[in-house]
Structure formats: structure tokens, C-alpha cells
Amino acid sequence: MLLTPLTAGTLPLPNRLVMAPMTRSRASGGLVTGLTAEYYAQRAGAGLIITEGTQPCVIGQGYIDTPGLHTPEQAAAWRVVTDAVHSRGGRIFVQLMHSGRIGHPSLYPDGSRPLAPSAIPSGEKLYTPDGLLDHPEPREMTLADIARAIDDFVASARLAMEAGFDGVELHGASGYLIHQFLAGNTNRRTDAYGGPIANRLRFAVEVARAVGDAIGPERVGIRLSPGSTLNGIRESDTELLYPELIRALVPAGLAYVHISEFGTRDITKVIRAEWPGTLILNPHPAGDAPATAADGVEALRDDVADAISLGQLWLANPDLPERIAAGGPFTAADPASFYGGDHRGYTDYPTSAEA
Numbered sequence: 383m384l385l386t387p388l389t390a391g392t393l394p395l396p397n398r399l400v401m402a403p404m405t406r407s408r409a410s411g412g413l414v415t416g417l418t419a420e421y422y423a424q425r426a427g428a429g430l431i432i433t434e435g436t437q438p439c440v441i442g443q444g445y446i447d448t449p450g451l452h453t454p455e456q457a458a459a460w461r462v463v464t465d466a467v468h469s470r471g472g473r474i475f476v477q478l479m480h481s482g483r484i485g486h487p488s489l490y491p492d493g494s495r496p497l498a499p500s501a502i503p504s505g506e507k508l509y510t511p512d513g514l515l516d517h518p519e520p521r522e523m524t525l526a527d528i529a530r531a532i533d534d535f536v537a538s539a540r541l542a543m544e545a546g547f548d549g550v551e552l553h554g555a556s557g558y559l560i561h562q563f564l565a566g567n568t569n570r571r572t573d574a575y576g577g578p579i580a581n582r583l584r585f586a587v588e589v590a591r592a593v594g595d596a597i598g599p600e601r602v603g604i605r606l607s608p609g610s611t612l613n614g615i616r617e618s619d620t621e622l623l624y625p626e627l628i629r630a631l632v633p634a635g636l637a638y639v640h641i642s643e644f645g646t647r648d649i650t651k652v653i654r655a656e657w658p659g660t661l662i663l664n665p666h667p668a669g670d671a672p673a674t675a676a677d678g679v680e681a682l683r684d685d686v687a688d689a690i691s692l693g694q695l696w697l698a699n700p701d702l703p704e705r706i707a708a709g710g711p712f713t714a715a716d717p718a719s720f721y722g723g724d725h726r727g728y729t730d731y732p733t734s735a736e737a
């Protein structure tokens with residue numbers, strides 16, 4: 383089932399095996415390198431590759447050595463990646479990730495504080511070469527800051543088109559900026575962007591609409607993680623928030639909604655019923671163990687999704703479709719080389735034939 387074709391938006395995918403977005407922290411000065419082109423090209427057999435989280439503006443960066451997509455130089459560096467993937471017959475969306483309060487002054491040339499819907503620190507820490515640093519209290523965004531952030535997403539999406547991407551995925555999951563607007567514990571605003579659900583979802587919908595208007599909604603997806611507690615998020619109204627958000631997103635006509643499941647399938651089924659378009663699912667109905675191909679098959683068989691995104695399996699198995707067709711074996715990913723470093727644990731995972 384995973385190996386049957388599908389159309390997402392207007393993009394034909396040869397299979398339903400999506401490579402989930404994974405930060406690898408191997409960029410240099412915000413620029414992806416030739417090694418990154420090799421890494422993604424090795425995985426061009428995916429129905430769709432979604433890149434690592436990529437900052438659409440300087441203040442959107444949340445971690446060291448992540449790539450950006452807000453300057454012509456960054457777009458040119460990404461062009462090498464998209465060309466490499468396309469020459470191997472693949473398709474690739476860039477994940478635009480504004481990290482909001484999950485940032486740090488040490489990441490920004492002017493040392494400014496990160497931005498967020500409200501001035502509430504995450505209580506978590508940032509990993510740096512100098513050790514773990516506390517996330518500072520973010521600065522509450524003004525209405526001008528919000529308008530600027532939307533413009534930054536739009537400008538970055540336009541650069542993505544120049545860089546040869548097939549589309550962009552808006553990172554609305556895992557406690558980053560868009561999620562910080564959605565959740566009540568990170569959004570205490572009293573203006574049109576805070577308070578009732580209709581206001582908290584406004585930023586997500588405005589970003590989706592603006593980016594869709596700029597590059598075509600069929601080239602835009604959004605990732606959501608209902609109920610996730612990553613990065614200090616505590617939703618009090620998941621069951622009400624997400625159906626209302628999905629209903630508000632429907633008119634925008636996006637290519638897909640991508641659900642990062644967080645320990646329950648119930649809300650996934652509710653979203654499936656509300657969303658008329660393509661649904662990509664990272665299947666995690668229970669537990670933290672890496673998702674398996676069997677988890678994906680089960681979700682497709684139960685018709686809770688149209689396509690399955692997998693993270694660690696793609697990271698460690700560049701020829702994943704072939705391995706699934708053969709029933710395995712699968713290499714386990716090594717967490718020690720997830721973030722930063724060189725080609726080891728990045729481009730040196732072998733194909734079945736090489737192994």
C-alpha cells in the first residue's frame with residue numbers, strides 16, 4: 383500500500399512514503415552544502431521529501447547550523463539540492479520553520495531576543511557548543527511584528543520557488559511560532575490574535591493564505607501536531623482547536639495537511655473527517671519508538687491518511703522503498719549523529735545493495 387501512487391495537491395507522487403522533516407544542523411553560515419545535496423538525492427525515491435526545518439528570516443532561527451531561506455545566496459545553495467533531487471527523479475518541499483520563542487540571542491547577529499505571541503519563556507534549553515543555555519523570555523510580538531512575520535514566510539516561499547522546490551511546508555507543529563499562536567499557554571494575547579480559538583488560529587490561517595496566494599496553494603502544505611507537549615506547549619482544548627483550525631484552512635485549498643501524531647489516533651481521525659484534501663500522517667498512535675512501515679500500512683489500511691511520513695527510517699535507509707518492497711532489513715538510526723558533524727551518520731548509511 384505504501385508503494386502505490388498518489389496526487390498531493392496537483393503533484394503526482396510515485397508512492398506514499400514521505401520523508402519527514404528532520405533538522406540535521408549541518409549548514410554552514412545558514413547555507414546548505416554539497417553534502418546536503420548528496421543526502422537528499424540519496425533519498426530521492428521518496429514519494430515526497432520534506433526538508434529539515436529552515437528559517438524564513440533571521441529571527442526565525444531556533445538552533446545552531448540550521449539552513450535559512452531568506453537571502454539569494456541561501457536560495458542558490460538550495461538550488462544545488464533541488465537539482466540533485468530532481469535529477470534523481472525526486473520531489474522536494476522545504477519546511478519553513480519560524481521557531482518563535484525557541485530561539486536565542488546568540489543565534490542572531492544583533493543579539494536581539496526571540497519573538498513570540500506572548501512574553502512567556504519556554505523553560506527549556508538551547509544546545510550550543512558552549513553548553514546548554516536557557517531560552518530567554520521572548521519579546522511579545524506587536525501587530526507590526528506579526529505582519530512582518532507573515533511577509534517573511536511569503537518572501538521565503540517565493541525564494542523557494544526560485545530555488546527550484548516543488549513546494550513549501552509550513553511548520554505549524556512541535557511548539558514553534560505557529561503552534562505558539564495556537565496554544566493557550568503560549569498565547570495570552572488580548573488582541574485579534576489571542577483569546578478564543580477563532581483568534582488563536584488567525585496567524586496560522588493568515589500565513590497559509592498569504593503563502594498560498596504568493597506561490598499557489600497547491601504548492602503549500604502545513605504540519606500540525608495536535609496535543610504535542612514539545613517545547614513547553616500545553617494545549618487545553620485540542621479536540622476543539624484542531625477541527626476549527628482545519629475548517630478554517632479548507633478554503634485556502636492547500637496541497638496537504640501533515641499530522642505529526644502525539645500518542646493518540648482519536649484527533650487524527652477527527653481531522654481526517656474534516657479535511658477533504660490529502661492527509662500525510664507521521665504515525666505515532668502510542669509511544670516514542672520510531673515509526674515503522676507496519677505503522678504506516680495500518681494507517682493507510684484504516685484510511686486515516688493518504689500518505690505516511692517517516693523520520694528515522696528514512697534517515698538510516700536511503701533506499702527505503704526498495705527495502706519495504708523486500709520486507710527489510712532496516713538499519714536503525716544512530717541518535718549520536720542526528721545533529722551536526724560530517725558525512726558520518728548523514729550520507730554514509732548504505733543501501734541494501736551496498737550493505
Ligand SMILES: Cc1cc2nc3c(=O)[nH]c(=O)nc-3n(C[C@H](O)[C@H](O)[C@H](O)COP(=O)(O)O)c2cc1C
Pocket residue numbers: 402403404405406433434435477553555556605642664671672673674691692693694695720721
Ligand atoms: C533528527 C531529527 C530531527 C527532526 N527535525 C524536525 C524538523 O526540523 N521539523 C519537524 O517538523 N520535525 C522534525 N523531527 C520530527 C520528525 O519529522 C518525526 O515527526 C519524528 O522523528 C517521528 O517520526 P519517526 O518515528 O518516523 O522518526 C525531527 C526528528 C528527528 C529524529
